[in-house]
Amino acid sequence: MQRSLSFEIFRYTAIALFLALSLIPTAWMLSMAFKPIAEWQSSGVDLTWWPNNPTLDNFRFIFGHSSSDLIVALDRTAGRPILASLLSASFGTAIAMTAGTAAAYGLSRFGFGGNLPLALIQLRLFPPMAVMIPVMIMWAFLGLIDTWWGLALIYGIVTLPFAFWLMKTFFDDMPREIEDAALVEGCSRWRVFLRVTLPMMRPALASSALFVFILNWSDYLIALLLTTRDWVTIPVYMASLSSSMTGQLYGAKAALGLIAAVPPVIMGIAIQKQLVRGLTFGALKE
Amino acid sequence: MTDMTSPMPHARTDAPDAEGREERRLGFWLTLPAQLLVLFIALFPILMQIYISLTDWSPLDGIPWYRAYELWIGLLNYADLAGDPRFWSALWRTGLVMAICVPVQVLLGLGLAILFVDDFRGKRVLYSTILVPMMVVPAVAGYMFFMLFQSGGPINDLLSMISGQRVTIAWLSDPDLALFAVIVSDIWQWTPLMFLILLAGMVSVPQDQQMAAVLLGASWGRRFRTIVLPRMKTIIIIAVAIRVIENFKVFDNFYIMTGGGPGVATETISIYIYKVTQQELIWGYVAAIALAILIVLSVVSMLAIRKMRKA
Numbered sequence: 176m177q178r179s180l181s182f183e184i185f186r187y188t189a190i191a192l193f194l195a196l197s198l199i200p201t202a203w204m205l206s207m208a209f210k211p212i213a214e215w216q217s218s219g220v221d222l223t224w225w226p227n228n229p230t231l232d233n234f235r236f237i238f239g240h241s242s243s244d245l246i247v248a249l250d251r252t253a254g255r256p257i258l259a260s261l262l263s264a265s266f267g268t269a270i271a272m273t274a275g276t277a278a279a280y281g282l283s284r285f286g287f288g289g290n291l292p293l294a295l296i297q298l299r300l301f302p303p304m305a306v307m308i309p310v311m312i313m314w315a316f317l318g319l320i321d322t323w324w325g326l327a328l329i330y331g332i333v334t335l336p337f338a339f340w341l342m343k344t345f346f347d348d349m350p351r352e353i354e355d356a357a358l359v360e361g362c363s364r365w366r367v368f369l370r371v372t373l374p375m376m377r378p379a380l381a382s383s384a385l386f387v388f389i390l391n392w393s394d395y396l397i398a399l400l401l402t403t404r405d406w407v408t409i410p411v412y413m414a415s416l417s418s419s420m421t422g423q424l425y426g427a428k429a430a431l432g433l434i435a436a437v438p439p440v441i442m443g444i445a446i447q448k449q450l451v452r453g454l455t456f457g458a459l460k461e
Numbered sequence: 462m463t464d465m466t467s468p469m470p471h472a473r474t475d476a477p478d479a480e481g482r483e484e485r486r487l488g489f490w491l492t493l494p495a496q497l498l499v500l501f502i503a504l505f506p507i508l509m510q511i512y513i514s515l516t517d518w519s520p521l522d523g524i525p526w527y528r529a530y531e532l533w534i535g536l537l538n539y540a541d542l543a544g545d546p547r548f549w550s551a552l553w554r555t556g557l558v559m560a561i562c563v564p565v566q567v568l569l570g571l572g573l574a575i576l577f578v579d580d581f582r583g584k585r586v587l588y589s590t591i592l593v594p595m596m597v598v599p600a601v602a603g604y605m606f607f608m609l610f611q612s613g614g615p616i617n618d619l620l621s622m623i624s625g626q627r628v629t630i631a632w633l634s635d636p637d638l639a640l641f642a643v644i645v646s647d648i649w650q651w652t653p654l655m656f657l658i659l660l661a662g663m664v665s666v667p668q669d670q671q672m673a674a675v676l677l678g679a680s681w682g683r684r685f686r687t688i689v690l691p692r693m694k695t696i697i698i699i700a701v702a703i704r705v706i707e708n709f710k711v712f713d714n715f716y717i718m719t720g721g722g723p724g725v726a727t728e729t730i731s732i733y734i735y736k737v738t739q740q741e742l743i744w745g746y747v748a749a750i751a752l753a754i755l756i757v758l759s760v761v762s763m764l765a766i767r768k769m770r771k772a
Contacts, residue, residue: 186576190587193573197594197649200605203615207608222618270498278495285488293766294499300762302710304731305751308513308744309506312526332502335495364480364487395600395713396731400738410600410713425608432601443596444589451661454654458699459661 204436207429208233215425233430237416249416253431255405256412260435263326263398263408264391270331271387275338276380280368283346292343295336296456303333307400314401321403329401330391337453338387344457345379346372382449389439409435507755514538514748521742529745538749547725548750551733558640558729559708562647566704567697569648570655575685577656578663595653603717606646607633610718633719636726643715643727650714651707655700662696663689702765709758730754 203224207215210226210233239252281287310329311320319325353375357367373380398408413431417423443450451459509526515536518529542548577588594602609616610632620628632638666689674684712731715721721728721736728736738747 183581186581189576190573190591193569194587194590197591197652199615200602200609200649201593201597203609204601204605222613222615224615274494274498277491281488281491285484285491287485287488288492288496291492291495291499294503295495296766297759297762298499298503300706300758301755302712302731302734304710304712304734304738305754305758306502306506306510307734308738308748308751309509310502312509313505332498335498339495364483368487368491389596393598393600395598395717396735400735410598413600413604414717428604429608432598432604436597436601439598440593440596443592447589447592450592451657454703455658455699459658459665459696 201436204429204432207425208433210426212426233426236424237427237431251412251415253409253412253434256407256409257434259323259326259402259406260392260408262323263330263406264388264394266324266327267330267334267391268384268388270327271334271338271391272342272380272384274331275335275383275387276342276373279339279342279346280372283343284351291339295339298332299336299456303396307397311400320401321405321407323406326398326401326406326408329397330394333394333397334387334390336456337390338383340456341383341386341449341453342376342379344452345376345383349375379449382446383453385442385446386449386453389442392435392439507752510748510752510755513745514752516745517743518745519742520744532745534745538746539753541746542749542753547728547733550725551728551730554640554727555709555711555729555731558644558647558711559705561644562651562708563701563704565648566652566655567659567701569652570657570659570700571697573652573656574660574663577660591656592653594650595657597650599650599713600717602646602650603714606642606649606714607718610642634723636723639719639723639727643718646714646718647708647711651704655704658700658703659693659696662693662700666692698769 206224206226209229209231210223211228211230212232214223214226214228237249237253239249239254278288278291282289282291314320314325314329317325319328349372354367354371357371358364362370394408395410398411402408402411409431413428413435416428416431513526513529515533515538516529517532517534517537518524518526520526522532524531573591577584597605608614611617612629612631616632617628617630620630630638632642670688671684674688679687710731711729712735715727715729716732716735719727721732725733734747734750737743737750
């Protein structure tokens, strides 16, 4: 549809204004991450929006190398929490995707598990905080507190609804003729699933897995309750970058925040097309 | 499922039946892991929760949870809950945050979606850039806004620049301003989500009717009201439902920005439960709160789903 010039001007102005506001927080963290300690100060007197003397000191500091300006040393570096986040989010994704894909196929093709769609939506509905007492007791009983595999298990369950619904909509969309052809050739159902269906679904599996990974990577509350020291994840560890002695280590936190923020943003942009489907439980496809 | 163990009688004589059995077997095994996981996270925790909620048990008592019956107090926790002003105020505050955040997010998202519905130069890049906030880890977003709202931070700096005098508002230590600040962070993070969903909905509204309306000389506003909006009803309901559900759980950015404070000024229901769990450690009581919320949510969601199915 043709739009007038004045509308075009309005459009760009409005978008520019919105983006300017919406990018301030990210831009500020980016700038803080590269500032030397002298420029962190929250006194506000010499607040600079752009680092005057950009430095990588903050990144060196969180990975345990002493920083020239910081007297404090960290008792734990960021390496382990990053590993914890990676392991728990990846294996959580593997659990959710395996159980979710299998169940979605079972329901989509054979009509099994008719209770799952609703049960999983309900699971998604409840605040995790409302089931955490029993989960903490169960995890303690199973020896899963403060382990990355314990986190991976709960992440797998919490994101199962997304994996299931996403894959269900993909299986529902997939034409059955190719599967039928393979069946006529004499393949067993199981072989068809493994050798024909899954390879065809590779793009769908990849984007669903990335989507689920972003969700797992973004968790804070569950890790806060289920990890204590050895396997705390990035967001939980972040809180330890401030103490009564040092105050807020703004630059160090910003550097770590940047490390935590970059992967999901890149992944999210990569799977833009599937985001709507995932976030609306497949109610809306783009 | 009982015939799972019985051997297949004669392989290919009655093909359709054998195939049906194979399908049933595969369907059963494929859905089993998901069923078990759901059972594992739904059944045990709920039963455990009911049991513990009837006791005064705390992990500091030195007795394991299954012997919590020694501290049996019946429905006393629920009676306490009904008269707990902090619980009701947290619930009310969660509702208030929702009542402000959701409409603002939906309206902003809708406005942006209108700007993006047809093609223009740079659309793809701008679209991706708008989505960035929703992909930032919420805890990190909380930390970003914690920095922004420091009294010597960039927001006051911007206000100083605009007003010409030095502004030193203590955003996060004033009850009302702290609530405002956490609401801003929520709106910042989730407006892109509303934009994403509403735009997808808007694009799917067929063009032909709109074209016809253009030919008839209907103004843009009129076309939007009478053609586009009615067809977006379901999508708007979905978008609102998603935000209402997620907003009810809100924890990460709020907790990192203010810890629920100053006092209880930004304490939402999740923060309240977290604090009772971690700081006051009265788990019997926490179980009662959690269960009460679960029951209310179940009833509300059942009614909502039933109503949506009818529509």
